Amino acid sequence: MPDHSQQAANPFYKGYFKSKELLGMGFKSVGENVKIAKNCTIVGLEKISLGNNIQIDEHVFIAANSGPLHVGDYVHIGGGSHLSCAGGITLSDFCGLSQGVRIYSATDDYTGFALTNATVPEKFKNVKIAPVFLGKHVLIGSGSVILPGVEIGIGSSVGALSLVNISLKEWGVYFGSPAKRIKARSQKLLALERELLSEKNVHFKCGKICV
Numbered sequence: 001m002p003d004h005s006q007q008a009a010n011p012f013y014k015g016y017f018k019s020k021e022l023l024g025m026g027f028k029s030v031g032e033n034v035k036i037a038k039n040c041t042i043v044g045l046e047k048i049s050l051g052n053n054i055q056i057d058e059h060v061f062i063a064a065n066s067g068p069l070h071v072g073d074y075v076h077i078g079g080g081s082h083l084s085c086a087g088g089i090t091l092s093d094f095c096g097l098s099q100g101v102r103i104y105s106a107t108d109d110y111t112g113f114a115l116t117n118a119t120v121p122e123k124f125k126n127v128k129i130a131p132v133f134l135g136k137h138v139l140i141g142s143g144s145v146i147l148p149g150v151e152i153g154i155g156s157s158v159g160a161l162s163l164v165n166i167s168l169k170e171w172g173v174y175f176g177s178p179a180k181r182i183k184a185r186s187q188k189l190l191a192l193e194r195e196l197l198s199e200k201n202v203h204f205k206c207g208k209i210c211v
């Protein structure tokens with residue numbers, strides 16, 4: 001993950017909005033320690049709920065004007081990612097999207113039986129709309145694409161440049177187009193999660209951080 005801490009004087013670096021500023025912008029909810037890069041484009045703020053400890057990096061585009069986005073705790077959305085939320089997208093606790101990940105919960109009909117694209121009235125189109133759900137600890141590699149209706153089970157990871165067009169089971173490492181399971185993913189990270197949460201004394205149930 002890029003280290004932005006020394007960038008304050010750099011004119012190319014626009015910085016991040018923090019929780020306090022974000023609270024007044026109209027999001028459905030904003031937790032503690034949320035950072036969103038100032039050059040992101042986000043529409044449908046009222047449909048977006050943000051947990052605690054979230055970082056959304058440069059040039060992320062989130063379209064939540066016609067569907068919700070739920071982001072859990074300790075979630076990172078890498079720069080240049082695109083989230084199309086018409087069918088609803090959930091990123092559970094400890095999820096990570098690397099740079100340039102695209103998640104579509106709505107997509108045009110590519111078979112030729114309907115007109116397509118954003119300029120055409122809805123009645124001529126056959127848009128597939130279905131929710132996308134990423135379970136806890138899911139990690140998506142750079143440049144990967146996730147299609148509507150996909151559910152990725154807890155603890156699974158997806159390698160760079162993969163296409164996820166069907167749901168993936170839990171605790172696997174997957175990659176490719178379409179993504180296939182190559183091996184099991186270790187569950188050692190669960191012990192680290194417990195250690196982190198006990199150090200931080202984070203109370204997920206009430207959503208408050210008591211450091």
Ligand SMILES: CC(C)(COP(=O)(O)OP(=O)(O)OC[C@H]1O[C@@H](n2cnc3c(N)ncnc32)[C@H](O)[C@@H]1OP(=O)(O)O)[C@@H](O)C(=O)NCCC(=O)NCCS
Pocket residue numbers: 098099140141142158159160161162173174175176
């Ligand atoms: C999928 C991944 C996790 C597998 O890593 P790994 O378990 O160390 O596996 P290996 O590198 O040993 O690869 C095993 C085989 O799969 C191939 N492979 C690995 N990742 C691949 C990918 N994304 N797409 C296609 N093939 C891939 C390797 O070339 C290798 O093939 P071979 O057996 O014919 O030599 C890793 O390759 C990956 O894509 N990580 C994502 C990295 C990323 O996006 N980082 C962004 C910053 S966080």
